Every structure is written in structure tokens, then in C-alpha cells.
Amino acid sequence: MSETINRIRDLGSREREVLAWLGQQHDAMVALLAELVNIDSGSYNKAGVDAVGERFARFFAEHDIATSVIAGEQRGNLVRAHVDGSDGANAPILLMGHRDTVFPEGEAERRPFRIENGRAYGPGVADMKAGLVMHAFVLAAYRRVGGAAAPLVALFTSDEEIGSSFSRKFIEAEAASARFALNAEPARPSGNVVTGRKGGVFMRCEVFGKAAHSGSSFADGASAISELAHKIIALDKLTDLDRGITLNVGLIRGGQSINTSAPLAQGEIDLRFLGPKDRDEIMTKIEEIVTTNMIKGTRATLEIMGEFLPLVPTQASERLFKQYQGTAQDLGLNVEGEFTGACADSGFSAGVGTPTLCGMGPVGGKVHTADEFLEVGSLVPRAQLAALTIARLAGQGER
Numbered sequence: 001m002s003e004t005i006n007r008i009r010d011l012g013s014r015e016r017e018v019l020a021w022l023g024q025q026h027d028a029m030v031a032l033l034a035e036l037v038n039i040d041s042g043s044y045n046k047a048g049v050d051a052v053g054e055r056f057a058r059f060f061a062e063h064d065i066a067t068s069v070i071a072g073e074q075r076g077n078l079v080r081a082h083v084d085g086s087d088g089a090n091a092p093i094l095l096m097g098h099r100d101t102v103f104p105e106g107e108a109e110r111r112p113f114r115i116e117n118g119r120a121y122g123p124g125v126a127d128m129k130a131g132l133v134m135h136a137f138v139l140a141a142y143r144r145v146g147g148a149a150a151p152l153v154a155l156f157t158s159d160e161e162i163g164s165s166f167s168r169k170f171i172e173a174e175a176a177s178a179r180f181a182l183n184a185e186p187a188r189p190s191g192n193v194v195t196g197r198k199g200g201v202f203m204r205c206e207v208f209g210k211a212a213h214s215g216s217s218f219a220d221g222a223s224a225i226s227e228l229a230h231k232i233i234a235l236d237k238l239t240d241l242d243r244g245i246t247l248n249v250g251l252i253r254g255g256q257s258i259n260t261s262a263p264l265a266q267g268e269i270d271l272r273f274l275g276p277k278d279r280d281e282i283m284t285k286i287e288e289i290v291t292t293n294m295i296k297g298t299r300a301t302l303e304i305m306g307e308f309l310p311l312v313p314t315q316a317s318e319r320l321f322k323q324y325q326g327t328a329q330d331l332g333l334n335v336e337g338e339f340t341g342a343c344a345d346s347g348f349s350a351g352v353g354t355p356t357l358c359g360m361g362p363v364g365g366k367v368h369t370a371d372e373f374l375e376v377g378s379l380v381p382r383a384q385l386a387a388l389t390i391a392r393l394a395g396q397g398e399r
């Protein structure tokens with residue numbers, strides 16, 4: 001890689017130093033990653049998510065990087081790090097990542113960080129503690145040389161896996177004044193990044209019926225379960241694969257006993273869509289289904305529990321991707337853009353009009369499962385790719 005870097009012509013001495021220093025950080029990156037993976041940080045585990053944040057705050061302090069913390073009451077705190085730009089006139093570049101994982105407490109003890117055949121394992125190793133480590137080292141690399149041409153702002157958030165209800169407003173505010181946003185979700189196993197994502201709405205439909213003995217007074221009852229069943233069938237019919245619209249009722253619960261008409265039933269609904277217009281159209285239809293009752297004596301409510309905006313490609317985000325792809329080529333890496341139906345915080349930065357690239361973290365796969373892995377050898381190259389992309393973006397004019 002160092003010969004490849006020597007061949008790149010548009011590098012100033014600072015950028016050369018940034019890439020060279022990152023080239024020596026493999027062991028330090030792995031050591032930090034091991035520590036972080038061994039801290040349980042499920043989204044609802046505030047103490048654990050905060051412990052991961054404190055470990056990063058310590059890293060930032062060691063590297064003389066300005067850090068501030070915004071307290072979350074129920075969710076983990078938000079950690080913001082900042083490296084001044086050498087040219088104050090440039091708008092900042094936003095580096096994004098989340099510290100929470102989908103795993104329960106005790107998971108890190110059951111499957112601690114380990115490396116086997118070039119792959120690292122452990123809860124959140126790819127999604128996305130490796131991406132956070134990458135961002136942290138890129139910040140440190142630029143801090144050592146007096147900053148990039150533009151300020152770098154990093155947000156290490158706490159609740160992405162449950163919809164970012166706490167972090168969203170901070171992401172949107174930072175993104176609104178940023179020139180570009182780079183989200184370090186894992187690169188795909190192929191090495192590709194993510195240039196488009198679906199949006200998602202996560203809802204709870206609660207159906208209220210009337211309890212009655214199903215033997216002695218059947219006609220007095222109204223079954224919330226039967227009503228929910230009608231609604232589920234109707235919701236399923238809204239799925240339109242050709243338009244990228246899907247509905248999944250992934251959780252149901254309800255009823256009181258086998259011989260009682262159900263007084264209560266709940267269904268949790270996952271809607272995915274491509275564009276904001278599709279969202280509004282389908283939400284109207286969902287509300288219609290929820291408020292139309294097939295079984296007399298029942299009623300229902302709908303509550304939005306969480307929501308992600310789609311990452312919709314724009315001309316500006318295309319240019320950002322091309323820049324990244326060209327930079328990857330210069331470093332000897334082949335990177336294509338991919339679309340995924342999974343949602344992420346990149347939808348929020350893109351939603352305020354900021355060109356956003358997602359999945360530009362180190363390479364990993366099988367996320368959200370016990371087989372989740374990280375290609376350890378991708379830590380340094382992806383950090384160098386991010387740093388070189390920043391070097392080239394930072395010098396460009398306003399967006």
C-alpha cells in the first residue's frame with residue numbers, strides 16, 4: 001500500500017503523513033476494537049453504550065481532539081468530536097457512526113472478541129464498532145497534522161438500532177451545516193459501499209375488543225384477535241415488490257384465555273419504501289385499515305414507534321460516490337455502490353439535503369447474527385481511503 005500511496009500525485013505533505021501514520025496503526029486499531037467489542041452495548045443498555053462512549057472520549061483526549069457529550073436520559077449519551085480545519089472558510093465534513101448494537105447483555109462475555117483466519121468476531125464488531133474505530137483514527141491522523149482543509153465533525157450516536165429517536169435531531173442539525181456526510185456502517189462483504197437505502201416506519205397497531213365468556217355469552221364479546229387478523233391480511237395486500245414497498249407484521253400478541261373473546265391484541269408493523277411520496281401514500285392506506293373495523297364492537301389505534309428516512313441518491317451524492325470510487329481505485333481498491341432495503345442514520349443526513357455516502361466502514365458481513373465478522377485487513381485500507389477522500393473533498397468549494 002505504501003508504494004501505491006507514493007504513486008498518488010495530488011498529495012500534499014500533510015496528506016502523505018496522514019496516510020503514512022494510518023498505515024502504522026493496524027495493531028492499535030485492533031487493540032481498541034477488541035476493548036470496545038468486549039463492552040456490551042445493546043441499544044437499551046445505557047450504561048454499556050455510555051462505557052463505549054467514554055472509551056472513545058479517552059481516545060480523543062489522548063489525541064488532543066475536542067470532545068463534547070450531550071446527555072441522553074433514557075438512551076446513551078451522544079459523543080461529538082471535532083477537529084478544526086486548517087482553512088476556517090470551509091464547511092465541515094460529518095463523520096457518522098453508532099455505538100449501540102442489537103445484542104443482549106452477556107453477549108460479549110459469551111462471545112468475546114477473537115480473530116480467526118483474518119476475520120474478527122464478536123458482537124458489533126462490524127456493525128459498527130470497526131467503523132467508529134476507523135473514524136476515530138482518521139480524526140487522530142488529521143489532528144496530528146493540524147487538521148484537514150475543512151473541519152471534521154464526528155457524531156458517535158447511541159440508538160441507531162432502535163430508530164435514533166434521541167440522536168436524529170443532532171444528526172440532522174450537524175448534517176445541515178456539513179458539506180458531506182460519511183457514515184461508517186460496514187462495507188458489504190464484496191467491499192462495496194451503500195449509495196441507496198429504503199426508508200422504514202415501525203408501528204404498533206393496538207386493537208381493543210370486548211371480553212366475554214366464549215361458551216356462555218359468546219354474542220356479547222368482540223374479538224380483538226379476529227379484528228387484528230383481518231387487518232393483517234389487508235396490510236399484507238399493500239406490499240408491492242415492483243415499487244419496493246413491503247409490509248411485515250413481524251410480531252403479534254393478544255388475548256386473555258382460550259375461552260374468552262380477546263379484549264386486546266397488538267401487531268407490530270414494519271413498512272419499507274423507496275421515496276417520501278410512497279411513504280405518505282402507504283401510510284394513508286395503513287391508517288384507513290386501522291380505523292376500519294370489520295368486527296363490530298372493536299376499535300384500533302396506530303402508533304409510530306420509530307422511523308428512518310430513505311437514502312435517496314441525488315446528483316450530488318452520485319458525485320460524492322464517484323469521488324470515493326476514484327480514490328479507492330488510486331489506492332488499488334475496487335468499490336461499487338449498492339442499494340439495500342435496510343435503513344440507517346444516513347437517511348437523516350441525506351434527508352436534510354447533504355450528500356451522503358454510507359457503508360464506507362471496514363468490510364464486514366452477517367451483521368445482527370452470531371456469525372457477524374469483520375475483515376481485519378480492511379481496517380487500515382478503509383481508514384486510508386476515508387482519509388484520502390476527505391483530503392480531496394475538503395479542498396473543494398462550497399456545495
Ligand SMILES: [Zn+2]
Nearest residue numbers: 098127128185
Ligand atoms: Zn449499523
